[in-house]
Amino acid sequence: MxxxxxxxxxxxxxxxxxxxxxxxxxxxxKSASLAFDAGGIVERVNVDISDTVKKGEVLASLENRDAKANLESAKVVYKYAQKDYERQQKVKNLIDASEFDAYALKYESAKAKLDYTQSLFDKTYLRAPFDGVIFFKEIEVGDTVNGMMLKTVFKIQSKxxxxxxxxxxxxxxxxxxxxxxxxxxxxxxxxxxxxxxxxxxxxxxxxxxxxxxxxxxxxxxxxxxxxxxxxxxxx
Structure with missing residues (x-):
């Protein structure tokens, strides 16, 4: 041949x-470029190039005292709105429908506000999307992150x-x-x-x-x- x-x-x-x-x-x-989906000042950087990370691990975080305070406030409002709503459910047949709807609206609004403030708080943490190894890093404590212009700060690939x-x-x-x-x-x-x-x-x-x-x-x-x-x- x-x-x-x-x-x-x-x-x-x-x-x-x-x-x-x-x-x-x-x-x-697997490979991904990672960026914060929020603006602020970098408070912590937990990993460096060549570090192995697990899915969900926090790679870096922004200063988030304001976001945390807003979240705690939303939790309190939701807690009492839920209690009011549950009380009104027990006497639903004894009160005017519009009155009950007002409590339901207050409860649903508080729940939506809590979900929203939770999402804003979560965005101050940058987490690994999968198990892998960091092969690029361009972030340091004190850096300012612009939420309007996403910038890659880490790159991760499967190990x-x-x-x-x-x-x-x-x-x-x-x-x-x-x-x-x-x-x-x-x-x-x-x-x-x-x-x-x-x-x-x-x-x-x-x-x-x-x-x-x-x-x-x-x-x-x-x-x-x-x-x-x-x-x-x-x-």
Whole structure:
């Protein structure tokens, strides 16, 4: 069988029937840019670059004494509005409907105000959206945050989960299927890894005539690149 030798970035694979050459970049499976959705002065910064965080963990917080006071006030108003409403429910049949509706309106308004002030208070805390590791930080205690102009202060990515974003010639788009094996090397390494195609993008790049696909991986450094072969037929 005649074999075609194809190389990229110093790596070489010999292709035969049932194999498709592909290059790839390593990306985090999850990645997000984080910003405060409120304005104020940064009071605490709890993490730094390379720190591992859990979903919901507070990464930083704004000075929030005013927001906390408003929240406590709203809780008190809601508490007594609820008590009034519950008392009126017990004698609903003995009072005028409009009078009962007035208590119901007061109760519902107090509940809505409490929800609103709670949301404002919550926005003074910036929390991790998922388990991951911080790889970018641009915030310090004392910084002023402008709620009208969102600015990324942290970037987070999944700690272990990675995806290889593959590119291969569009003429093979009918041959490559989800579930196909992908044998690959990282640029500069000799180790051959094996993965499985988990996703094929439903669009060919009109500029380079390439189709993209994904392979799940773990613990590779984000930003690495390499090449390999997609096995499209059983051997």
């Amino acid at each position: 005649n074999k075609i030798f194809i190389g990229l970035v110093g790596l070489a694979f010999s292709l035969s029937a049932g194999e498709v050459y592909a290059t790839f970049n390593v990306l985090a499976q 272990h989960e990675r995806k290889l974003v593959l590119e291969f010639d569009q003429k093979y788009y009918k041959d490559v299927k989800v579930g196909n094996k992908f044998q690959y090397k990282i640029d500069g390494e000799d180790t051959v890894y094996t993965g499985v195609i988990s996703k094929i993008y439903p669009l060919a790049n009109k500029n380079n005539r390439k189709v993209q696909a994904e392979v799940k991986a773990k613990d590779l450094m984000v930003g690495l690149f390499g090449d390999g072969t997609i096995i499209t037929q059983s051997k």
